[in-house]
Amino acid sequence: MKTDIYYFSGTGNTLYAAHHLANRLGAKLKPVAALVNESGIETDADAIGIVFPVYYGDLPVVVKKFLGHLEKIKGKYIFAVATYGGGAGSSFKTMSQILEARGGILSASYGVHMPQNAFRKPWENNDATLDHALRKMERIADDAKDRKTGKHYPGVLMKPILCLMHEAFKPLYKKGMLKYSNASPETDFDMLVHLADKSFTVSDACNGCRICANVCPVRNINIANGRPIWLNRCENCLACYDWCPSTGEKALEKRPFSKPF
Numbered sequence: 096m097k098t099d100i101y102y103f104s105g106t107g108n109t110l111y112a113a114h115h116l117a118n119r120l121g122a123k124l125k126p127v128a129a130l131v132n133e134s135g136i137e138t139d140a141d142a143i144g145i146v147f148p149v150y151y152g153d154l155p156v157v158v159k160k161f162l163g164h165l166e167k168i169k170g171k172y173i174f175a176v177a178t179y180g181g182g183a184g185s186s187f188k189t190m191s192q193i194l195e196a197r198g199g200i201l202s203a204s205y206g207v208h209m210p211q212n213a214f215r216k217p218w219e220n221n222d223a224t225l226d227h228a229l230r231k232m233e234r235i236a237d238d239a240k241d242r243k244t245g246k247h248y249p250g251v252l253m254k255p256i257l258c259l260m261h262e263a264f265k266p267l268y269k270k271g272m273l274k275y276s277n278a279s280p281e282t283d284f285d286m287l288v289h290l291a292d293k294s295f296t297v298s299d300a301c302n303g304c305r306i307c308a309n310v311c312p313v314r315n316i317n318i319a320n321g322r323p324i325w326l327n328r329c330e331n332c333l334a335c336y337d338w339c340p341s342t343g344e345k346a347l348e349k350r351p352f353s354k355p356f
């Protein structure tokens with residue numbers, strides 16, 4: 096079985112997961128962010144894995160766009176792995192809809208609990224979470240080898256309720272995005288996500304090292320006069336914030352970036 100693993104990752108959780116999956120399966124690892132602007136994305140692999148972080152209870156915008164460019168997926172075994180701090184929200188539903196519109200089927204879906212990057216959960220032991228996630232990736236790889244199908248993630252029995260909760264949260268997400276983007280209320284949510292970087296700022300602690308520009312998975316940052324400039328195609332992934340080296344892990348509040356969200 097030839098397998099391709101497509102992944103998107105901001106702060107590294109999903110890359111970690113995708114990497115282990117690819118190693119275990121002997122699969123090719125392909126970055127969604129580098130492919131997303133290709134008009135037709137085809138593969139001769141007969142199995143496709145899609146590994147992504149959950150954002151706002153759904154797929155990241157870049158992943159949605161990427162899925163919409165997949166070609167000739169009919170008959171392929173497609174499995175998806177969501178990494179998240181809480182739950183998968185509507186992400187698999189959205190993915191199924193896009194794949195079906197393109198003639199494919201989401202054969203299997205998995206959720207993997209990972210450290211929450213949007214806000215810290217001090218009561219969680221990140222090492223234990225990552226260790227658990229790693230073992231789960233091994234089981235997912237074995238399932239993929241056997242072409243196991245179905246939904247395999249916590250909360251699947253409560254899915255209708257969780258989807259309703261996600262619907263209830265959507266206006267709150269939109270309200271937040273409107274504030275960050277300063278855009279008009281008619282602007283569609285995905286565009287608001289891209290424009291949220293209009294509110295990002297840096298303090299004098301920024302030394303212009305360019306790491307934020309280099310780690311941004313969607314190349315959304317230029318450096319001008321020693322300061323980052325965001326280009327309004329932000330995925331809100333927090334890589335720029337998380338990887339900023341000007342302060343240490345234990346001094347988050349002193350980072351030159353203001354906490355974007």
Ligand SMILES: Cc1cc2nc3c(=O)[nH]c(=O)nc-3n(C[C@H](O)[C@H](O)[C@H](O)COP(=O)(O)O)c2cc1C
Nearest residue numbers: 104105106107108109148151152179180181182212
């Ligand atoms: C903008 C944003 C929105 C997020 N929304 C959710 C969410 O709705 N539910 C959830 O469980 N985790 C959410 N998370 C947490 C991430 O899904 C989780 O930490 C993920 O593993 C990060 O993957 P990465 O390190 O590969 O970017 C969100 C993170 C960010 C940055």
